[in-house]
Amino acid sequence: MSRTIVVDEVTVAYGAGDPVLAGVSALATPGQVLAVTGPSGAGKTTLLWTMAGLLRPSAGGVTVDGEAIRDRDFAVAQQIVLVPQDNGLAAILTAAENVQVALIAGGVTPPEARRRTAEALERLGLSGQADQLVEELSGGQQQRTAIARGLALHGDVVLADEVTSELDATNRQKVIDLLREEAFRGAAVVFATHDPEAAAACDAELHLVDGRAELVRGPALAAG
Template sequence: MTRPNTTSPLSPQQLSNSPVSTAPALQLDHVSRVHRDGPTTVTALDDVSLIVEPGELVAVMGPSGSGKSTLLNIAGTLDSPTSGTVRIGGVDVSALSATRRAEVRRRHVGYVFQDYNLIPTLTVAENITLPLELDHVGRRTARRRALAALAELGLEDLADRFPAEVSGGQAQRIAIARGLIGDRHLILADEPTGALDSVTAESVLDLLRSRIRDGAAGLLVTHEPRFAAVADRTVHLRDGAVLGGA
């Protein structure tokens, strides 16, 4: 089976139809991100190269300010590198227009944000179905999938509540359900267990691992070595650089 031609960007539709085994789910080549504020420059990422294959979960660890969240934002096309290339499923997303990057992000990347990012005016179920509806999945089908995702986390009774009506731990699990729903080739999780007790955190990580076993790839930022231990390997960041290679 041949790899897709990555010298010219594939369309998001081609990415959707391409076999996940033909290319790494995520590939960063010599990626740097420099923030400039007048004469001051801050290097958030420094020449980072990283490959995550389908079916692989990679944990990212490092002290505060080491570049972990910047790495996730660039991996998921929420931010652009100052230099280097980012490929998702073999597609050089750094060469795509903002519109096409958004399509790839919406269809193929699942996010679990540290601060939840739930929309307060939408119900729990509507928050979860939003990525599906933006991708033209029918409302009934999307709600059925949302309820199934909530049931996996023991939250089906919260479907018609609003984010302000749930606890912090419940909001975190709702954000996880939203990040995992649909056909996601790449799952990015930023401290997904931060607001959870140890038992619930382990069940959430089990759910994440099940998605990885189904063929997705995952990048998990965590400060907990016991949670990083569920990953296939761990990448350590310090001052924006990978320690010891990736």
């Protein structure tokens, strides 16, 4: 099922400080890859976490197909997949187990989980590392494992937060191609990145500076 996610005049603040996001609006549509760019501290992760239901805006709101995203549980039920910047992998599990656990938790049967896991790891060039513990993997291999887990979930919305930061040029291009494949199958993809070349490969770009958004190109809507 294809889903459209809308960010409408969202403001997010941590405590009493200045807002991290101030009146930001954006549109992520099925079949498109939206790049979210900006310097460190501009609010890229905050925006993706808000879209994923992990943060609640102090003003404005986020909807998926017209329904307000209330919390992370609701977002998960709407097939909104977040690939976090810190990978979020369990160090005591193998690469394959990290992917399988996420699939089984989402209701996938064990045989299907094993099939999807093998396929996803192969797509990321990690078949040889499937049975290695996460702590035995390099930073780039860990990042690719997290991406494999996100792709295996077959989300209707895929939020990828700086998922190429640890990768060399070849693997970075591979991941960008895989995100485009996710869009091709009908997902709405949002890709936070500081890499101008990666952003240029996306269909639209939303640039954040000091918590405010500027539409660089494409169909996304920005305000603030």
